[in-house]
Amino acid sequence: MATRKLEIMDTTLRDGEQTSGVSFSVSEKLTLAKLLLEELNVDRIEVASARVSEGELKAVQHITSWAKESNNLNKIEVLSFVDRGKSIQWMEDAGAKVQNLLTKGSLNHLTHQLKKTPEQHFNEIKTAIQSASDAGIASNVYLEDWSNGMRNSIEYVFEYLDFLSELNVDRILLPDTLGILTYTETYKYINQIVHKYPKCHFDFHGHNDYDLSVANVMEALKAGCHGLHLTINGMGERAGNAPMASVIAVINDFMPDIQINVKESSLHKVSKLVSTFSGFSIPVNKPVVGDNVFTQTAGIHADGDSKKNLYFNDLLPERFGRKRKYALGKTSGKANIKKNLQELGLSLNDDELKKVTQRIIELGDKKEIVSKDDLPFIISDVLDSNTFTQKVFIRSYVLTHAKGLKPSTTVAVEIDGKLFEEHAQGDGQYDAFINALKKIYDAKQLKLPKLVDYAVRIPPGSDSDALCKTIITWNDGKKQFKTRGLDSDQTVSAIKATEKMLNLIDNE
Template sequence: MEKIQIYDTTLRDGAQAEGISFSTEDKLDIASKLDLFGIDYIEGGWPSSNPKDSSFFDSAKNSRFTHAKLTAFGSTRRVGLACSNDPSIKSIAESGVKCASIFGKSWDFHVTDALRISLDENLEIVADSISFLKNRGMEVLFCAEHFFDGYLHSPDYALSVLEAAESAGADWLILCDTNGGTLPSAVEDITAIVVEQFRTTVGIHAHNDADLAVANTLAAVSAGASMVQGTINGIGERCGNANLCSIIPNLELKMGLKTNIPDLSQLTAISKFVSETANMTVGRKLPYVGTSAFAHKGGIHVSAVLKDSRTYEHIDPSIVGNERRILISELSGNSSLKAKLGELGIDLDDEDGKRILQRIKDMESQGYQFEGAEASFELLIRRMKDGLRPPFRVEGFRIFVDVTEANVSSEASIKVFDVSGMMEHTAANGNGPVNALDRAVRKALERFYPNLKDVKLVDYKVRVIDGKEATGAKVRVLMRNTDGFDSWTTIGVSTNVIEASLSALLDSLEYKLLKSKEATAN
């Protein structure tokens, strides 16, 4: 079998996801990364639908892709318009790319009730649109919208639409599960019928409304489809599209099929890049590329994985560019703790292990969670095992809140001592009490430790631990900081959000100083 072609629609279908808005520069950056990754087709957008997509295709004319075919997307011609007068078809032909992807109706219900035209007229529209683009030298993918629903309702008509597309010269017949509700068994059976009946190569485009997009894609490939369409991380409208970050490794590693992806170990990196560009976090539990995909928490699991990773890992995480993570919690055993400390270069005897595990369990019963706060975890271990002491001490602080008709402002004053006993007493304003306290602490400590100026807050989360306590509930604060090279997360827990925030902040700054000291020593 020939290699499975990978068609990415992140820049078009993915951009239709709620909360995502790619700029022209974002789209160019992502397209470049996808090309280097080895994607065969990159759908750049719908040239006539909005100014950004038009700008993207204009800018892309100056870009050189080493592998991928940049593709313009659009619909078949409008009812009552010739292709030469149809803005969508014309914009595709004039986009400057050599490949077009157009969708047309294949469900008779849509033809009669949405377009309100005859079934034969729809066939003419499909054939005219494809012929128009083929006559201009373009490779044409015909996307049969709602194909599986259409086939289940009226198989003869759904197949007649594909016949019209093939007769007009379509290079690909793409079967779309547009509503995302078809079961894999039906997808496989119907795809097999299409593959057997048509000479034109077949592809699959699945949506994830029933959480079956990846399964449906693989089922179609099993039935003979040779192109898969999807998005990075499965982003897309409603529940999203088929996730290429799951499909590609499943094709290669599980089904033994080949793609044109030269280095699968770049998969996690491309997943993170698209997420960061879209200003969204990668789903922790995404298969293959999520941070939890190879994370182990239960003590029995960790013990087994350390003996042979095959016991609880279906692949070596490095194959897809991910890594194993050992999580520490009240469920952990001594083997989990030793494995985690081995990552940090800390030796541990059994007595220390028992004492530290008990301390972790006690703190987690109070609301702490160290799975996502590994900097605070390392500080806890070093304090208990090595007697690590903070290089500074907060003597006290005050927060003032001024309320006027115009706004609400906050001021924090704080006293901080360094290890030699020198005191810095300072104050700072902020948008709120936590922001003011954050600024005051940093302002004071930067006098003693100038390298703390490099530390920037990049994420701040507050979680109510027990909502039943209402405004008196404990809160958990997670704070992520970076120095421009590394980033780390710390935790604080209290019934007072300011106290919890201060605890997380002080841990973060202490961690930075610890790592700077270690770097200097090495």
């Protein structure tokens, strides 16, 4: 099958920076420029708008200085304006060699924003392109609001394209500025243009206002466009731009006749860094780069994956430098747990696996996800519970903590089938709980062990907040021993450790 080369232009540093609240520093822009060109291997990057600020000028100067040394200068593009040469002077100061000239692609914009005739606008554009050429700057031309132009003033668009096709322009950039196109319109309009102007290079620049940007990109490619404008994580004004990761995956999986240079394996890495620099968080369900998109939660899916990968598709996480995960929570089954145990090099018998599964389901009712790193703690807690016969049950408790008042606890304990209840205060909630217990055991003329040490841990490496393990060391006058409690709440985990202590001394 014959292939055609497609250019990918990333505009995260220009159009993506128009995301509300996002502003990259000079060093961040330089770092991302290097990463986009050398790590992700996009063909071109649009890094700034001319004349925006002193900081923007400094950022572009740093980028072009690096790009000149690394032979990437022709890949650095700047949005410029029809402004009697001011943008060209700015670009010369910045060291940039490619302008993306912003012009009007709809009669509506031209008439009401610029208040000019097509002839006036075209003459100014011709002058701007000639000035750029005289300064050694190559020109691409944006047709702002082109999509509305095709809908409402198609005669103007073709009049303009007739004019542009005779100028010294490298690329004509067709933006769906307001994200209004359907995929059928995208194909129709671009197909018309590509066939009418076979010697011109056309880029499609899609926005995502109706969540159709990826579909529109597919149709633009089918219609024969030569380049795409994308942003990392779909950043951009309003609903953002067509997202890089999704589009690259779609091209590679569904459009084998199209050849691109972008490295799939770097998408996740670059996505994370852009998210860090921008403060623009990635939705967990964002295709390809979201935290949850390669995580199986339902036990039936994990079971199917163990049986000839029944729940796999072509979006294998390894393509993007990632791994498949099996979430642990209330919808987990034994298959999920087995998958995680295999990664940890652990094994359990059927009875132990059943008990661990039940404990994870209980925790899942409180928290959404239990991480793989929590598993050893859960296993330890479950197996530890098998070392005694439970006769003492802490049936209920009320913990109170109010400003200006000492913490207090009311606790109800069942011992050998009888219920005892007491109330006490303390220096903290757990101290109040222990004081209430002492009252109960003093009334039974029983002595509680002395608390020697109290340690709280979370699972090493865990990135969840599901579990807290409390380890309490006790001394009964003859020996020291430890009990452990596991829960999503620190005080509750301490109470569970204490309940185990009560059972151990009752079993002696």
